[in-house]
Amino acid sequence: MSEAGSADPGAGSADGGSGSRLAALVATWPRRVGVALGGLVGLLVVLYLLGILGVPAVGLEDPGDWGEVTDERTEIVTTVWVSKPNPVGVSLGESVSAEYDIVLNDVLLAEGSKSDIRIPRGNSTTELRTDLINDRLADWWVAYVRANETVTLDANATLRVNTFVGASHDVRRQRTMLNESTPVVDAMSAAVNETAGTYTRSVGAGETGDDLLDESPLGGSDGVTVGYEVRRGWATWGEVSESETTVVFHMLVHNPGDVPVPSSPDGVGVSVDMNDVRTFEAESGDLSAESLGPDAVIAPGETEEVTYRVTMDNERVDDWFTSHVSAEAGPGAEATAVNAQFQVVFENPATGGEIRLPRDSPVGYDCSFRTAILVDGQTSASTCEPPSVPSGP
Incomplete structure (x- = not known):
């Protein structure tokens, strides 16, 4: 009995020892996991420093x-x-x-x-x-x-x-x-400058009234010479806002005739196409003289600078830009072909008819430019050149 009794305490002591060891092991898991993770990170860092494991x-x-x-x-x-x-x-x-x-x-x-x-x-x-x-x-x-x-x-x-x-x-x-060129306004300048020249005609005494003949410094009994001489033309940018862009067309006009002539036109035709997208456009009353009133005249022998304004709706920029960056819509990716045309019509004070500058159809100017916004291996360039005459009066 005494031997059996002495065995029970020994068995209880063994079970208690196993539980203590298990509890101690569980208690050390966080530390063991931390050490393992730290070792892994350390290993990765070593591999990285040795060049075996690289960062992308x-x-x-x-x-x-x-x-x-x-x-x-x-x-x-x-x-x-x-x-x-x-x-x-x-x-x-x-x-x-x-x-x-x-x-x-x-x-x-x-x-x-x-x-x-x-x-x-x-x-x-x-x-x-x-x-x-x-x-x-x-x-x-x-x-x-x-x-x-x-x-x-x-x-x-x-x-x-x-x-x-x-x-x-x-x-x-x-x-x-394009920091060394201005292709759009250069094309418009070149077009209006194409009107440079002399546009006169002789009007016989039977074609005009006596009051106009009396204004002629020559007495005018045999008729008078009526017309214009465009010495040069050019264009400049005017006001530009979020909704509209204005371009100003300038003409240096001389009166080589015998009688005063109107300084404001009866009609003006302007069109600027960029990759066949009509941007600036005006006809007749859509343009107005800026520097002279409607009743102003240019006296014989005098020269005046006359300016005309054309406004574009900026909504047209979207269509043009799409054509500019698309190789299919234009002459190539990021390329634009420009066609600018200009004509002005004045009233003939001697006959009541008209004097067209130029006489027949509008003068035109064609050129192109390209950019290199996203096209690799391409450089920006322009064939659009301003008139060879000075750009101002």
Whole structure:
């Protein structure tokens, strides 16, 4: 009995020892897990420092290319490159996130972002697609005109590698185009300057009234010479707002005849097409003389500068810009063919008829220009040249 009784306490003591050891083991799990994780992180850091395990590199391969271009949308494709040096089987849940924007003349025209871009092993590229913000094209056009037709590009991207050793990479690309040319206003200047020349006719005494003959310094019994001499013409930008753009056509007009002639026209025809998109357009009463009143005249032997204003609705910029960046709609990607035409009609004070400058059809001027906003390997250039005569009076 005494031996059996002495065995029971021993058994209870053994069970208590096992429970204590188990409790002690459980109590150390957090520390053991922490040590293990710390060791893993340390191992990864060592492998990274030794160059065995590398953090993926990321960069901007192409700030943008023109994607799908239609009447409804203008797509921009941005390409990101990624290089993952990790060996086969090593996966740390790596991904890339990107934020990017494209700014023209300080006007934000495109922006986008993409997250959780998976990183395959080795070198790869990923395309990010966004649409041009067409509603802001009018704002860009205003900035473009105010910058004397210089185009500035500012493409920005922030690329982040999401891994155990994160990295952030900022990329910025800038470009300036057409800073030495003004193709649109040059084309209009060249067109109005094509009217330069002398437009006179002799009017016999039987074709005009005695009062007009009396105004002739020659007495006018045998008739008078009536007409104009356009010495030069040019165009300048006028007011530009979010909704409208005004161009001012200038003509330096001399009266080589014998009688006063009107300084304000009865009719004016102006058209400017850019890739067959009609931008500036005016006929007859749509134009008005700026510097002289409707009853003003140019006396014989006198010279006057007369100016005429034409206004464009900036909503037309959208259609033109779409044609400019589309290789199918124009002469090439980021290229524009310009056709500007001009004609002015004055009343003949001797006969009541008209004097056309030029006599038959409107004079025209054709040229082209190109930009390099997103087209790789292309430079901006223009064949549009201002008149060889001075650009002002």
